Amino acid sequence: MLLREVEYARPGSVAEAIQLLAGHEGARALAGGQTLVNVMKARAASPDVLVDLSRVEELRTISVSGDTLVLGAMATYTQIMGSSEVEVSRPILGEVVAQIADVQVRNRGTIGGNVCSSDPTNHLPPLLVALDASFTIRGTGGERTVAASDFFLGVYLTAVAEGELLLSVSVPASGNAADGFAAVTIGRDGTCIVSAAACLDDDATRVAIGCVDAVPVLVQPERSDPESIRGAVTAAALDPPADVHASADYRRHLAEVCAVRAVQQASERGR
Amino acid sequence: MAEPSTSASISVEINGEVYEREVDARRLLVHFIRDDVELTGTHIGCDTGNCGACTIQLDGQAVKSCMLLAVQADGAKLRTVEDLANDDGLNPLQQAFSSHHALQCGYCTPGMLMSATALLEANPRPSEDEARTAIQGNICRCTGYQNIVEAIVAVNA
Numbered sequence: 001m002l003l004r005e006v007e008y009a010r011p012g013s014v015a016e017a018i019q020l021l022a023g024h025e026g027a028r029a030l031a032g033g034q035t036l037v038n039v040m041k042a043r044a045a046s047p048d049v050l051v052d053l054s055r056v057e058e059l060r061t062i063s064v065s066g067d068t069l070v071l072g073a074m075a076t077y078t079q080i081m082g083s084s085e086v087e088v089s090r091p092i093l094g095e096v097v098a099q100i101a102d103v104q105v106r107n108r109g110t111i112g113g114n115v116c117s118s119d120p121t122n123h124l125p126p127l128l129v130a131l132d133a134s135f136t137i138r139g140t141g142g143e144r145t146v147a148a149s150d151f152f153l154g155v156y157l158t159a160v161a162e163g164e165l166l167l168s169v170s171v172p173a174s175g176n177a178a179d180g181f182a183a184v185t186i187g188r189d190g191t192c193i194v195s196a197a198a199c200l201d202d203d204a205t206r207v208a209i210g211c212v213d214a215v216p217v218l219v220q221p222e223r224s225d226p227e228s229i230r231g232a233v234t235a236a237a238l239d240p241p242a243d244v245h246a247s248a249d250y251r252r253h254l255a256e257v258c259a260v261r262a263v264q265q266a267s268e269r270g271r
Numbered sequence: 272m273a274e275p276s277t278s279a280s281i282s283v284e285i286n287g288e289v290y291e292r293e294v295d296a297r298r299l300l301v302h303f304i305r306d307d308v309e310l311t312g313t314h315i316g317c318d319t320g321n322c323g324a325c326t327i328q329l330d331g332q333a334v335k336s337c338m339l340l341a342v343q344a345d346g347a348k349l350r351t352v353e354d355l356a357n358d359d360g361l362n363p364l365q366q367a368f369s370s371h372h373a374l375q376c377g378y379c380t381p382g383m384l385m386s387a388t389a390l391l392e393a394n395p396r397p398s399e400d401e402a403r404t405a406i407q408g409n410i411c412r413c414t415g416y417q418n419i420v421e422a423i424v425a426v427n428a
Contacts, residue, residue: 105335
């Protein structure tokens, strides 16, 4: 397919990348391109300048700093699946990215691209909300850290403003927490119709539900038994979209089902 | 390539041969491979990233060449289906596809072979499940996949 004409630049450092993003109107970061290139084909996005981050090596690092797992924005799903740091610190991340699309997409797709596209059907937004992740963003004005609940702002919209770059996603190491994830998808590893991620900590249950609103919906049931979870999801008064895959009512039903399954998975692991 | 430009000069190694070309930034890698370098074994099926007919290897990993720009492959080593057969004819994977009737119309075959090649390099004796996972991103509308999976598992069995 012939794309609309676009300019391309390939910076070698974060500073250079930010300079390019901030200095050119209509500039957009190109990570793995597994979403962006396709939406460019469909002309649903028409950036004027692509800033290819593939040579900014520092964005690919996965490291552990104290009790925090830090994933560079350009870490690919395949890299996350094979990372011993992830396996030790927060294994749910590797399990969930293994469910995204297929081998070829996982070889190119990145955590940064996944969250910055803020597609409500993506796997990672609800998971990262449940895990209480934080996001490090840098622009010409400096660096800031944003909580997951403030990062996802709407469909295709995040806290990363024009001219800014997401550097990394930080996730607390598991500690005593146990995590779970459940989704109903189109085909075995297809797009989510509804997804839910759960994190059970000593004194709190966090469940984030995806695909039922523009951004993940966080519910915090007081207990982790199925009735409490169903009650908390009902109390959230979800108003999900309807499409060819599910009516709004069916999505509301699935939200309860997935939330219960995710919590059950987490509590089985927590034992 | 620090300043934005609508075209760039790239150097790409494909099947051991280095190609240097000036390409538009908007050119998809699959068009570069098929139309500029004229290696037409790599197919275009859906052009939306779903079907996997355009699968190649980039620096040893299976990728869909319709979801990359040619400029992104600058400096990379690519491998396409043309590289599989050797002087003696079909390689063992291709031979297994033939003897297991793992193709009918053949349109998906180049992509299937490249996904299977990446799998077998990492895991020479895959289980049936592992073979199915490896070709998850490759759609075949003829065979029903069973013979493809059998062929992949049989290569080093």
